Amino acid sequence: MTRTLDTLGKALRHNMLVVATCRDCERQARFLARDLAAFYGQGRDPHSLKFRCTACDRHNCKITLMESPYDRTPETVVWRPVKVKL
Template sequence: MTFDTLGKAALHQMLLTATCRRCGRQAKFVAEDLARVYGSSRNPHTLPFKCTTCDAKDCEVRLMGLPFDRKPDTIIWRPTKGRR
């Protein structure tokens, strides 16, 4: 199944991982949280991620199931809309 909207990904309790193509830094978000901020009809691959390490805006977005055996040191970020 393809998840072309945040609403579909949230319905299936997906985790979104944004990986910077320049430096490799990763950030993980719960799709439901992103759907609240950006709207449930938004395509997850068009979200405006920006790397906090190298300031690049070129990020690869992947969706995966929310792992039940998540490691305690895994950080899941909460989305916020900042100034542009």
């Protein structure tokens, strides 16, 4: 029986990447579940996170989880969440 990864803590235990894909321009950003769990908390649902596309400045993003590639290629860019003061 399989279980769904419905929290960042569960994705963290499986060393997953959280991929945010803009539905308008198809731009992708990848985040480590470990970094997002430290920033938002381990009980947070990854599909409830709000991301903003830097290319088209919209909040229309699709969230998916994927396994972390062990043989990381130069094309794999992993972003880190930061808090911005305005």
